[in-house]
Amino acid sequence: MDRDDEKRLSRRRFLKAGGMAGAALAASGVLGTAVAQANNGAAVAEPTVAPVVPKAFEDAKNAPLPEADWPLSGGQVFARICKEEGLAALFCCPGNYTVVHSIAEQGIPVVSHRDERSAGHAADAFIRASGELAACSGTEGPGFTNLITAVAEAKAARTPLLVLASNMQVSQDDAEAMLQMSSPYQQATTEGMKKYGKRIITPERLSEYAAYAFRHLRTGEPMPVHLDFPSEVSEARFNSQADLWRSWGMDRYRAHSKPHPDMKAVEDAVRLIDGAQRPIIVASTGVFYSKGWDALVRLADKADIAMVTSGASYGHVPADHRLSADFAPNALASADVVVYVGQYNMPPAGEPGGFVFSPDAKVVQIEPEAHKIGRNQPADVGIVSDERLALEALADLMPARSRAAWVDEIAAARNEMLQEDLGYYDMYRNFDGAVHPSVIAHELSQFLYEGDLDPSQTTVVSGGYGIARYTRRRLRGYRPGQIVNGAYHFAAIGPDMAFAVGAATAVRDGAGVQNVVKGAPIVNITGDGGFGFTAMELETMAKYRLPVVNILYSNNAWGTWSAQAQNPVTLPIHLFQENLRYDKVAEGLGAHGEYVNQPQDFAPALRRAFEIAERESRPSLIVAQGIKEFWDRSQYEPGFLGKIEPGAMAYYH
Secondary structure, three states, X not given: OOOOOOOOOOOOOOOOOOOHHHHHHHOOOXXXXXXXXXXXOOXXXXXXXXXXXXXXXXXHHHOOOOOOOOOEEHHHHHXXXXXXXXXXXXXXXXXXXXXXXXXXXXXXXXXXXXXXXXXXXXXHHHHHHHOOOEEEEEOOOHHHHHHHHHHHHHHHOOOOEEEEEEEOOHHHOXXXXXXXXXXXXXXXXXXXXXXXXXXXXXXXXXHHHHHHHHXXXXXXXXXXXXXXXXXXXXXXXXXXXXXXXXXXXXXXXXXXXXXXXXXXXXXXXXXXXXXXXXXXXXXXXXXXXXXXXXXXXXXXXXXXXXXXXXXXXXXXXXXXXXOEOOOOXXXXXXXXXXXXXXXXXXXXXXXXXXXXXXXXXXXXXXXXXXXXXXXXXXXXXXXXXXXXXXXXXXXXXXXXXXXXXXHHHHHHHHHXXXXXXXXHHHHHOOOOOOOOHHHHHXXXXXXXXXXXXXXXXXOEEEOOOOOHHHHOOOOOOOOOOOEEXXXXXXXXXXXXXXXXHHHHHHHHHOOHHHHHHOOXXXXXXXXXXXXXXXXXXXXXXHHOXXXXXXXXXXXXXXXXXXXXXXXXXXXXXHEOOOOOOHHHHHHHOOOEEEEEOOHHHHHHHHHHHHHHHHHHOOOEEEEEEOOHHHHOOOXXXXXXXXXXXXXXXXXXX
16 A cells, blocks of 8 residues: 555445534533432432533634734734644644634634643644644643643653744743742753743744744654744744744745765664674664655565564564564574664663664664664664665665564564463453453454454554553554554553554644544453543543544552552552442433443444444544553563564554
8 A cells, every 4th residue: 555645445344324523522521310219218300411512613613714814913923933834733722822822713623621731632643643843831830830741751751842832021020929929930840851942022023933843843853843933932923924033934944854864874773784694774763753654664575674663663674574573573583683663762872672683683773863873773874864765775775685583483483472362362362350451452453453343443542551562562553653652761650541642633733644444443451540630531532523432441559559469568558449340421421321341342342443433433432451460460461461572562662
């Protein structure tokens, strides 16, 4: 399939198309009529209560955009630049009104959240899923502080996230005005988490600093950019373009070309790879953002070079490719030449929990910024280049080679891992009274890739902690951006529900690489520990009619409980109430709820939830009830699974 083709995948759906939007509004999460006992003991019917999407949402879709012409506010000037630069979405909370409203009035999709952290995580996931730029917004003081975890997560994942924030008035600096006295120090707060940041205090330089921001977002190694706007800037009035200093337009304030590789370095890499018996390419974040997946596959096919994924999204190494080593962890240590492409987080050599390649393997490192070459690991060949262009140059010069023994080893390792997973499923498919994570992993895989759906259709947010150790082994990405890797490097707990909002928005809008599956349901996997952080995003999903099938693995405990299992004093610190009905929370927020505590009931619940997503464009929450003891290997094999990085078993890279 031509991955740049904007034609949609032909999807085999359960339900016939037609009338989905109308059905969504008509069936807005109706709750069943409850029966209560009155004081005299007689049964009385409570009124049916149904969450309703405000009519204002539909009115806004049909309303014409306001015309904004000079004179313009600072917020409007900035919003125009965002539109010109192709900002694809904004995720926000109340606050920073002048900037946020101006962006909305440019026709850029805006999603409103319950808290700033969720907004930041959603924007991050939108970018990871689509490859397009998105922004999040926070207000000064507490709102901005809420946002910090999301900024740190985006930095670790190397996401080009635009962080916008309001700020107190410059005239109130050092005055401890209200509760926002820390606002001037926003930039210090995000130090170490961003590529560029600026508190804009000179209104006339607004366009100049916007240019700085997008220059950093669009070029080089990606990372968050943070701009904050005192009211003197966002509300300033400009009569014409002439009032703005150093404002000369996108075509002149940054280069649109990409750095090409030095051909001597390419030739050196070709000789090294050609002489290897078991070469492998680590296709990481830079392959996704540079759109280098076609060149990657061409290079691998030409010379039988294995491919393994790392990074914040999966799918640019097709899961069904004969050279994919994502599901062949036992073959990774055999590699004698490792080509790191866009691996912005290079794990130090010998780091516990790092990559499992042999320390004797030769290394080729491809990066767009020279100062990163040789960092953390020595590089035998370093290529400073845009990742796609470097892969194309390597594919052009690489001699054709067959490495049958290497291909066979990868295939055998893939089959070994699959048989291991099937063995886990057979152990617990008939367990009574709880759903083992191996059952979730198997049934979800069968449903998405072996049933009625096109395997390339469903985008998945791969979140959770312990549950991810099982499900990631069975998830498959057949196209770029099909899997959003929730925990990556920084591994914040709890962003999954917010990540799902961002990924689902990208699919709903057909943003970037998600255009081929525009409007399809998505799946989100999370755990009961993390769910509490962003659970209210179920309401956001329902409000925006996002068809998300959320799978919550509930084992009544934080994953750390087993370390204290022999100590009755400390054990309760890590436990929750048992058998909590999170599905009832979902129903009250306008989503469909399912509670499953028998293995055989999980697949039917999954099918029902997916049908509701398709028919009503409404989210669901499937609570799969487990037990904390499943993580204890002494009681239930294999317990809490380990990890091998990179590839499907990876967790931190």
